[in-house]
Amino acid sequence: MTSGRMSPDPTAALPAPDADALAHSARLSALIRQEIAANDGAIPFSRFMELALYAPGLGYYSAGARKFGEGGDFVTAPELGPIFAACIAESVASVLQQLGASALFFELGGGSGAFAEVALKRLLELDALPDRYLILEPSADLRERQRERLQQHLPPTLFELVEWLNGPLPDAWDGVLFANEVIDALPTPRFAIRDGEVYEEYVTVEGDGFARTLRPADAFLANAVRHVERGLERNFADGYRSEVLPQLPYWVQAVSGGMRRGAMLFVDYGHPRGEFYQADRSDGTLRAYYRHRMHDEPLRWPGLQDLTASVDFTALAEAGVAAGFDFAGYCSQASFLLGNGMAGVLERIERMHDASEQQRRRNEVKKLTLPSEMGERFQVMGFEKDVEFGVAFLAGDLSFRL
16 A cells, blocks of 8 residues: 655655664664575565565554655545545445445555545445445554544544454455555565576665575466566566566455455556566566655665555456456546546535635645546556446446556
8 A cells, every 4th residue: 555656756865864763774674684694695575575564563564654645755545635535435335335234345554544534424425334344454553543533533423333454354245345555565576587587586685785686586476477478478578677466366365355245446556567567667667755755776774665566457457357256447547536426526626615625626636637647647446246336437448458
């Protein structure tokens, strides 16, 4: 879950962390060094990314530093204002109504709680409240911030619906699963092609920091890369490096759990496979974010910066269908929002009497929908099982690009 990053400047100098932040990073670096030493001097990059983001009490998402908003490292769509969450709620309201009184809404990664706050209020207005609103949040710090926000801003009858989970739902359930900027933060293997063979990127210790090296890939990763090549109908050139998520089908199956009827909705930035693996994108999509600046040093300051890679939406489509769902649609974020309540939002904005609030909402719409902002870089993909999304994906269908 990570990155509504608003056009950061990759050339800007990074501000130096303070002494406490550097000490925190040093503790996590020591933990990573210990694991590297215990594993023949190298760990897969995916394991480094997992520790950097999720090591208990130390990882970027597990520690207490602020991540969202102007004072953090990036801005996600729900943090811009209420429009994104209200439109998402509009898109799934009919699904929840089809499922009836026992339907659940399951959000993966709750961010600051901004999405849940607006979504619950809008679902109430649409007469589509779920029986429970569940949040799977691995960070104890973020979970507490979400709880405080929702308790403060929701009426008690809505706050009582919210429940935090430690893992996927263990039992059969009906409902909606929603994930905004989650897949981009899954620890991803990095591969490289050398002499026609598949290698995996590993991380080693180098001086006071870390460095990347290559080792022959195991069969699991190599087969995933060859699957991509078959889909592209071409082989990767020697020297080509990128990311692939062979675990994605298993992850989708795990998070959807025992869903009998319902829908899944994913919002993230990425590309269909043919664009993700363009020949000129020869070093993949991996990037780091620190204080609203994008840069290409993912091994720097573990625990203080976000690490993320774009989503292969073709792989996501394959994973959703393999998990037993019907493919419902794929479009840009701009098209999805415009097709799910944005028109009504624009009408309400134009009727506002508060000029400053009116301008804030206009700016929010621009950031959510303009191609130069989040409108085209972010895409939406849906899946359904014994329900129908209805008109949710009628605007701007992009499934032909998959």
